[in-house]
């Protein structure tokens with residue numbers, strides 16, 4: 001059966017490329033609206049309807065779930081055991097492209113466009129994998145549902161909607177990250193520490209960072225004599241803070257040097273010592289920890305702000321499986337006891353983990369190895385894949401180890417050959433899962 005399925009996929013390569021080109025032509029940035037038919041905006045709905053027509057043209061059953069998601073099934077029976085989860089929304093194109101972001105140009109074997117790898121290309125591969133199984137007459141005793149979501153990049157309200165409607169199958173993989181398999185995601189804690197500055201300080205304004213989940217690239221302060229202090233760092237994602245250079249930590253260093261005689265000096269010193277420059281393991285917050293599955297805790301000081309005399313530091317901490325909210329609160333309380341800072345608020349998203357021994361993970365790893373010829377293994381990420389809130393779900397592809405497809409950056413692309421190879425990996429995975437007791 002697998003040979004027949006692979007032959008179908010190879011024969012349909014041009015059709016898959018054409019569909020990807022068409023999907024990329026939609027500037028489907030999720031933009032919430034009051035229109036009940038298009039909850040994420042017209043462009044997202046148009047892209048969803050394009051995918052729906054393509055799925056029907058391949059002989060699959062479809063259902064538009066109120067514009068929040070597209071459901072594509074091998075049968076109309078509505079009893080799928082296995083799910084594949086992709087998304088049709090994209091991040092904005094941004095600046096700096098050398099190819100047109102919505103033209104899907106092919107050059108040197110790469111198809112360029114926003115969404116090529118994140119996540120329209122993987123959607124096309126998943127769609128053709130399912131179509132191949134159906135059209136080759138594979139015996140799908142465990143039915144399969146492909147879900148195409150509409151707002152992964154803006155908080156995944158689509159997943160909440162799908163959960164509420166009960167449409168997510170029990171065994172789900174999501175080709176919206178990297179190969180081989182991501183089965184562990186760290187917990188994410190976001191919290192703010194605040195301290196009141198004493199009267200008489202020369203510090204007038206302090207601002208740094210754009211969003212809490214990035215290492216801040218810019219931070220600046222002004223003094224009462226209108227002097228300004230500006231520091232530049234290097235941006236990176238908060239889950240990999242060691243790849244960045246924290247502009248806020250630099251700013252605090254500089255302010256501590258320049259305001260030694262200022263009333264605010266003790267507060268600035270305490271702030272600096274909570275997150276020293278180049279420290280990313282949370283040691284100075286008393287949060288350092290590590291276990292072998294998810295790896296070490298990471299800490300990023302993402303935002304700083306001075307409003308009405310209150311200095312606020314906002315952190316994004318990614319924590320391993322042996323830590324929880326209670327532990328974090330306890331350790332922070334101990335650390336902050338003799339400082340001017342207090343915990344202002346904390347939001348926690350617990351870690352996500354699916355055992356490596358599970359039938360799902362083992363089937364995916366085996367299919368990946370046999371099709372790609374590369375070694376299969378499980379990985380941990382700093383958190384936040386599309387399946388973070390789906391029990392038993394794992395991320396599976398499609399960026400290969402040592403590959404960089406410029407996701408969220410200019411000139412995002414997918415190697416054209418990956419479209420069919422990834423479809424083969426998904427089809428082989430679905431075939432292997434048929435043999436499992438699910």
Ligand SMILES: [Zn+2]
Pocket residue numbers: 087118119152176
């Ligand atoms: Zn994505």
